[in-house]
Amino acid sequence: MIGVYLKELLDNFRDRRVIINTLILGPLFGPIIFAVMISFMTRQATERMEAPLELPVVGAEHAPNLINFLERQGVIITEAPVDPEAAVRQEIEEVILRLGPDFAAAWEAGQPAPVELIADLSLRYSGTTISRVRGYLNGWSGQVSQLRLQLRGVHPDLTRPLNIQVTDLSTPESRGGMVLAFLPYFILITVFMGSMHMAIDTTAGERERKSLEPLLINPLPRWQIMAGKLGATTTFALMTLGLGLVAFVVAMGFLPVADMDIALNLDLRVAAWAFLLCAPAALLAAALLTILAAFAKSFREAQSYMGLVILVPMIPSFWILIDPTRTETWMTMVPLLSQNVLILDLVRGEPVNLAWFGLSIATTSLAALVLAAIAGTLYNRPNLIFTSG
């Protein structure tokens, strides 16, 4: 068994392609994409918040006071295009304010004056601009209503039965957690990328080279041969995972964290915990990919299966992204999901819940061992041994 293990390691270390793919590109892929994504997102967000707001207005002449107010707030009022709807639809403008000719009449009559915001709410990037415009409009609306009430001798507070205050308990770390929602996926994917090539090479590759039949004639129980191969594959997955985590820690140092008013709690200590969490997932990935690759007749056939499997660790990440909920105990018992939620807890700077970590590691290890056991029986099937006949 150890003989198989050492040979597979030696064999694959000789392959420069494997080394580049698995030990260099694999660990760097996540951090680089992630860092680029995050810094782009934050730069966009800051730009949108701080850049002067340009607002095309239709019918500005109907409400000179409102326009004055907006200009005092630093909004740059511009000429609206002839066809505002078309301009928004074609994404020339994000938001257009339209004041109808009946604005003045309603205003004079003391009725709610109609103001129209034209925007496409399905365009996510326009959200910030819309809420900024809304904020200005609400501010003016509040000012005017206070003045009106005061004129009639009513204390403005009467119209505010509730004084709502939100006490934000989010820490810089926990806000960072939101930004990092996809971090677990990028970490988990490294164990799949790390084991992929090796899983194919040791099974489908062995068939393609026609070296499987002679190998199995050696006086070694077949499960031991498979165990040696799985061990080597897992070792590669762990190396990729470790390198990937270190790369993440380094990459996080380059992010404009200060601009985001968040702290990314991803230092070496957190990385060590994450490594511990994902280590059983490395065996899981290795066993899963090995089982698939063992059925393939050639390298290429195996690779086509792998593309789909890479999506598997994505499912829990997407689920958390769409439906972000608190970590609950049952989640920590689902392999891959548990790594997702617990890594998120870690980077949000929450204290380590040893029971949850234990559950995650135990259940993932169990699933991994079941898969490994299945893999161990594969070479008892004659149709997986012979390339022909």
Next chain:
Amino acid sequence: MIEANKLRKTFNKGKVVAVDEVSFSAPDGQITGLLGPNGAGKTTTLRMLYTLLKPDSGSMRVDGIDPEDAPLKIKRALGVVPDSRGLYDRLTARENIRYYGRLHGLDSATISRRIEEFVRVLDMGEFIDRKTDGFSQGQRVKVAIARALIHEPRTVLLDEPSNGLDVMTTRALRGFLRELKAQGRCVVLSTHIMQEVAALCDRIVIIAHGRVAAEGTADELLARSGKTTLEDAFVKLIGSDEGLLA
């Protein structure tokens, strides 16, 4: 010493009969040749002997041991050069052989010593420390033989050993097999080349359509068929010349 008794193997749930009640014996100190056209069932028979396939029925013994009872013991007793001689391209010839030695549980000193012997006997000095990527057929077969015999097995099975070899390498191979025979080992090889059995084998088992068509020494086969040349004898015994002379 190999004894096969009415071995039968079918594929596709019995629809394809690959080997149909094949019986033969291969004594120690002799070279036994399984001769037959392509697809006659030679490889399947050998695969049952080296325990990679389970026979549907029939029994076999290698040195008195039933492979089905003690597969690992049989694998230690056998040296097999199967039809597929895949080597690991990124490893050197020496590393390929050493790997199999390790799998047999041999210690490094023994492995090194035996590799040196093979280098001498099989004339592998020129390429023993080169990566096997780009090896010629002859070089590959030599490595495959060395790794299969690293544990000095008493019984040696070779599936089409001279496939794709040039004349010189074939001669060297035959010399090597005679040497094994002289050491008192039991050598079984399968081939579809008639000259090979004629030149090398003490006993000939002719297999056609999954069955044993005839068994015996070259002289016995000649006598039984009433022909004067081995070639005619084979054609007569098989019933056709299909595939044999290819």
